Amino acid sequence: MKYFVVFFFLVLSTTAFSQDTEHAQRVSGYIVNDNTKLPLSSVNIINLNKVRGATSDAKGYFEIDVQPNDTLHFSILGFQSLRIRVTNDWIKNKVTKIQLTEKAIALEEVIIRPFNLTGYLEVDSKLIPAKENYRYSISGLTQGYEAGEYSPNAFGKVLGSIFNPTDVLYNFFGKNPKELRKLKEMKKDDTVRNLLESKFDRETVAVLLGISKDEIPEILKRCNYSDSFIQTANDLQIMDAISGCYEQYKILKRN
Numbered sequence: 001m002k003y004f005v006v007f008f009f010l011v012l013s014t015t016a017f018s019q020d021t022e023h024a025q026r027v028s029g030y031i032v033n034d035n036t037k038l039p040l041s042s043v044n045i046i047n048l049n050k051v052r053g054a055t056s057d058a059k060g061y062f063e064i065d066v067q068p069n070d071t072l073h074f075s076i077l078g079f080q081s082l083r084i085r086v087t088n089d090w091i092k093n094k095v096t097k098i099q100l101t102e103k104a105i106a107l108e109e110v111i112i113r114p115f116n117l118t119g120y121l122e123v124d125s126k127l128i129p130a131k132e133n134y135r136y137s138i139s140g141l142t143q144g145y146e147a148g149e150y151s152p153n154a155f156g157k158v159l160g161s162i163f164n165p166t167d168v169l170y171n172f173f174g175k176n177p178k179e180l181r182k183l184k185e186m187k188k189d190d191t192v193r194n195l196l197e198s199k200f201d202r203e204t205v206a207v208l209l210g211i212s213k214d215e216i217p218e219i220l221k222r223c224n225y226s227d228s229f230i231q232t233a234n235d236l237q238i239m240d241a242i243s244g245c246y247e248q249y250k251i252l253k254r255n
Helices: 002-023 088-093 121-127 154-163 168-175 177-186 190-197 203-209 215-222 227-232 235-254
Strands: 025-033 044-047 052-055 061-066 071-075 082-085 095-100
Touching (some): 025 088, 044 061, 044 190, 044 203, 052 061, 082 095, 177 190, 177 203, 177 235, 190 203, 203 215, 203 235, 215 227, 215 235, 227 235
Antiparallel strands (some): 025 061, 044 052, 071 082
């Protein structure tokens, strides 16, 4: 009887593995400008379900692993992003043509005047603000929290944020566990990480997590990251920050 049970589980595991392998597919396509019909290179393609990425070559050609009904996200600077669901016809035909539309951007005059400098070092050094971001380490958590200020209530602000069960952070993480699990998968794919490292528009982060771009600053503030970090960090740093905050949230919830 013992041998039968072992044999049964071996057969079951082999069958499940075979089914997963069978469902794994690879599709390809050519990406072109819908106006000029010329190929678009360096287009970023992300499988939002598997968190795997690819990039189009000089001929606009790409390949990516998919399963039926996966959603692919196409993005490149200067063009409108596009989401396409993988159909059985695409998997059967293997190759398709994707057309991206250029963005119509109206450029306006921009005058940059960050500081009114006088030319005297002693005076100008006082006109330029020096921002310092302070992080606090809490026992049991792998990463610290960035309070963004040095004041008597800064550390209390950190504790109040992470231990308040009605906090927006708690509500968000509680409602989006599946999306946030993608953060671990994201770290396995170099193409996705390289893409996020080069972007600052938060679009890809929002798409991967299934949230709006307006929610990202709110989440990071609840994780006590400073305004300067939220405004200047690239998308990879933002994703890592949210990932670290989510892991800490799970530890606190478990305790």
